[in-house]
Amino acid sequence: MFFKPYLFFLLLIPLAIWSQPNYTILSNNNPHPDNLFFHVGGPPVKPVNIMDSDGNIIYTEDMGLKGWAWKVNENNQITYFDRQSKGWFVMDSLENITDTVYCQNGYQADNHDFLALENGNYVIFAYDEQPYATDTISPDGSSNTSVIGLVIQELDPDHNVVFEWKSWDHFFMSNYPNINFNPNVIDFLHCNAIDIDEDGHFLISNRTLSEITKIHRTTGQIIWRFGGSQSDFEFANDYPFSKQHCIKGLGDNHYLLFDNGNQSDIFTGGIKRSRGVEYVLDQNNYSATKIWEYVHPDSLFTPSIGSIQRLDNGNTLINFGNNQNIDRGSVVVEVDVNNNVVFEMEMDNGQNIYCANKTNWNFYTEPVVSSKPLINNTIKVYPNPSKSTFYIIGNEKITDEIEIKILSLSGEIVFTKIVGLNEVEYPLAIHHNLNPGNYTMQLNTLKGVFLKKLSIVD
Numbered sequence: 001m002f003f004k005p006y007l008f009f010l011l012l013i014p015l016a017i018w019s020q021p022n023y024t025i026l027s028n029n030n031p032h033p034d035n036l037f038f039h040v041g042g043p044p045v046k047p048v049n050i051m052d053s054d055g056n057i058i059y060t061e062d063m064g065l066k067g068w069a070w071k072v073n074e075n076n077q078i079t080y081f082d083r084q085s086k087g088w089f090v091m092d093s094l095e096n097i098t099d100t101v102y103c104q105n106g107y108q109a110d111n112h113d114f115l116a117l118e119n120g121n122y123v124i125f126a127y128d129e130q131p132y133a134t135d136t137i138s139p140d141g142s143s144n145t146s147v148i149g150l151v152i153q154e155l156d157p158d159h160n161v162v163f164e165w166k167s168w169d170h171f172f173m174s175n176y177p178n179i180n181f182n183p184n185v186i187d188f189l190h191c192n193a194i195d196i197d198e199d200g201h202f203l204i205s206n207r208t209l210s211e212i213t214k215i216h217r218t219t220g221q222i223i224w225r226f227g228g229s230q231s232d233f234e235f236a237n238d239y240p241f242s243k244q245h246c247i248k249g250l251g252d253n254h255y256l257l258f259d260n261g262n263q264s265d266i267f268t269g270g271i272k273r274s275r276g277v278e279y280v281l282d283q284n285n286y287s288a289t290k291i292w293e294y295v296h297p298d299s300l301f302t303p304s305i306g307s308i309q310r311l312d313n314g315n316t317l318i319n320f321g322n323n324q325n326i327d328r329g330s331v332v333v334e335v336d337v338n339n340n341v342v343f344e345m346e347m348d349n350g351q352n353i354y355c356a357n358k359t360n361w362n363f364y365t366e367p368v369v370s371s372k373p374l375i376n377n378t379i380k381v382y383p384n385p386s387k388s389t390f391y392i393i394g395n396e397k398i399t400d401e402i403e404i405k406i407l408s409l410s411g412e413i414v415f416t417k418i419v420g421l422n423e424v425e426y427p428l429a430i431h432h433n434l435n436p437g438n439y440t441m442q443l444n445t446l447k448g449v450f451l452k453k454l455s456i457v458d
Helices: 003-011
Strands: 021-029 035-041 048-051 057-062 064-070 078-082 089-090 097-101 122-132 145-155 161-167 191-196 202-206 211-215 222-226 245-251 254-259 273-284 285-295 307-310 316-320 331-336 341-347 352-359 378-381 391-396 402-407 415-419 428-431 437-444 447-455
Touching: 021 145, 035 064, 035 378, 048 064, 057 437, 057 447, 064 352, 078 402, 145 202, 191 245, 202 245, 211 316, 245 307, 254 316, 285 316, 316 352, 331 352
Parallel strands: none
Antiparallel strands: 021 341, 035 048, 035 352, 048 057, 064 078, 078 089, 089 097, 122 145, 145 161, 191 202, 202 211, 211 222, 245 254, 254 273, 273 285, 307 316, 316 331, 331 341, 378 391, 391 428, 402 415, 402 437, 437 447
């Protein structure tokens, strides 16, 4: 029928060149099977995306000012930040917005991180800028400096504040004489990540101070500080991390973070490099022992943004977020327990990813009930995402009539086309006027059923 031999060469061309010209998959060798969630920042496109383990985009949408920090949160729903309203959106598997979450007591939420907990509570934080006479603690200071502090709030499901913590009660600038006192505005508490440790207390990452801080979730007292000039722990076999992101408590006193390494050149012979690194903290002897790290073979230095995730099979997903200093886009790498690369994706220069995470999650699609076998391995669809036309190609002849259905995420049939034997073109072009969004395409033949996630863009 429409699968003529001279078309088979199309199958050998990576579909990424049709579907997503802004990234290249450099390696894909049996990575963790979960889907990859990431938001692309940087002009001109800012879509949120879900990619399957084969490297296919199965969901994409340009949300405009929404979408920052796109991920599946602890409540098993998608969360993302809206830079216009300064709030966090919570979305279920039917693309319904189930909640919007804002800081209380007059504070404005920050976009770096947010926790939607299994019990329905939310953990949110805000920067708190206050006037400060820094000339009282440093000769380089001023009488009218503004200093940025931090406020953490835990909200119940009705958005009532059940815990509020203010850095002004626990962090004192006089204890950090090495910070730069010259600016008119000092970003003192630049929190870029928050997590809950195995004992239920908060972990925060302070980029300016190169410090991980553990905070008691009831009293607000500082339990310990790790890294920076006030660290309670000595590094046993490593140089100090600097300007880090994405602290993760792994349990049993193990901690994972993305070390941006802005000061790594002091310890590496003049080369700045970023890395993923895992420590175990001895809280009796107050020592920190490095037990794992990953440095990219190109010694990538990511001066800002970046993320890391330990997967349940032992693999680690590392996002080298900002490589514009060397004219490269974000590089997302997954390595196995022996640091062998099993997946690597690089964005085009200017296309940055703040955080990348894998989760066994996807938007709900009404199940298709059919007694026919699936024939997904013999048919391809391109481009995907597409606009008003997409094409179907395959490596096997089909000698019967074809029925094509496109279903919305809720299972509604929004497009139907029956193609007879005498109507087939090579390859088969499907023209439509669907609204931008995400769908499932079902192709029915006498031999079987083909199912494919389909994304439509403007």
